[in-house]
Amino acid sequence: MAVKLVVEDVGKDYLIPIIDRVSFSVDAGEFLCLLGPNGCGKTTLLRIIGGLEPATRGAVGIDGELIVAGRPHQRRIGVVFQEDRLLPWMTLEDNVALVLKPLGMPATERLATARRYLGLVGLAGFETYYPGRVSGGMRQRAAIARALAIEPDVLLMDEPFGALDAQNRRIMQREVRRIWRETGRTILFVTHAIEEAVEIGTTLVMLSARPSRIRELIRNDGRVERLKLIDDLNTMIMEEVERQQGGAP
Template sequence: MAEPYLVIDNIKKEFPRRTEAPLRVIDGLDVGVEKGALLSILGPSGCGKSTLLNIINGLDDVTSGRIVINGHEVSVKSRSKLKIGVVFQDSRLLPWRTVKDNVRLPLDELGIDRAEADRRVTYYLNLVGLGDFGDYFPLRLSGGMQQRVSLARGLAIEPDLLLADEPFSALDEITARKLRQEFISIWRATGRTVIFVTHNIREAVFLSTRMLVITPRPARTHLDLDIDVPYPRTPEDDRLFEIEKRVTRDFIAMEEASV
């Protein structure tokens, strides 16, 4: 069997404390993710999801274990060898730069030549449906449109991995529902491997090829579930609803057992 595209190999993460034993935040996570998958990660607040994303993004190192993306082991020192796109909960756009210039910003930082950068900016803004808004400034756009600019920016570097950190949680449900549909279309069009962090079980079930539910701190794998409902999906699909109910019951039982 081929090596998974993303390998999270028995990682542990501890933070030192001056007068107490180290705080263990992650305790032996093991995951292998195939290329082109959309893996959602769920867990209670404070369980270590943000720490895990920082490690995958090369912003922090593991205490033990390893993370490998497309054959490259991830660390703070090796981070420059990988391209990790990130879409945050808020769009984090620079209000004094146009939409086009916001998308171009990471390309300039990577030293992409101007002609190629222009091509990518045009392509990815069109892909997210904002090709006519390149000369707008972010504050003229709705929250949903700003998130689509953020997605275009994350994709424009043509990343080895795209991390989506609760990108729709600040939006109203109608807007979020529309963007979930669009996100699936864009993910399938690009073929990128995506790690999607969310607190929303319905969102995770609807979007994902696979769900990883992790325990309260220290984070361990509680549930690793393939979502085998074919795309395109509709929110009203009874198969998705049955999976959502099952995961919700299991998640509540996990939280109650940890109290």
């Protein structure tokens, strides 16, 4: 089931303030792309939303339920990190089946589910391969299958295609959009690539330099012409990168 995600006045300080105050909501079934300069707190924000990291202030809610780091909640949150984080000593299907264990699924069903999701990301026939025997793009697909297999209410993706070449990247963009259409998940996707965001996001959120706030929230509904949107976002990110480099530390 797709859900609504609400980020309300979320802020984070480490030694220095990283995220000042960020609020936005992601509607059920929306594909939100998060952009912003290096080090402005995108990964940190994703980790806070996923309940992997406590916020210094503010709150995250999924369909009204508060997500607090370290506290159990009812929501299933799938995360795809920049690296695939597969276990090299397990086959692709065992890697995916492993995350289904805590859900109390019987072993045969776990395997069947793992195979189904590997098929969904285009890895049919490679189920019994070890991660070291498939390409980087295929490993990343397996990581996406693993995140999808738990049937997450929300799917968080942190630059999942960062390590891929341009060709594989385009293929994966198409795949993720297809999966999104087929499964109707609520997706929050971090990327550095502006064209990628404009290509796949239904909403684009540009964060400012650290300590970050929302610089711009754009509904990508085709009202602004694609090339102009890319141009505007490029200008914005350049300004924020310069602002961040001008500031300490």
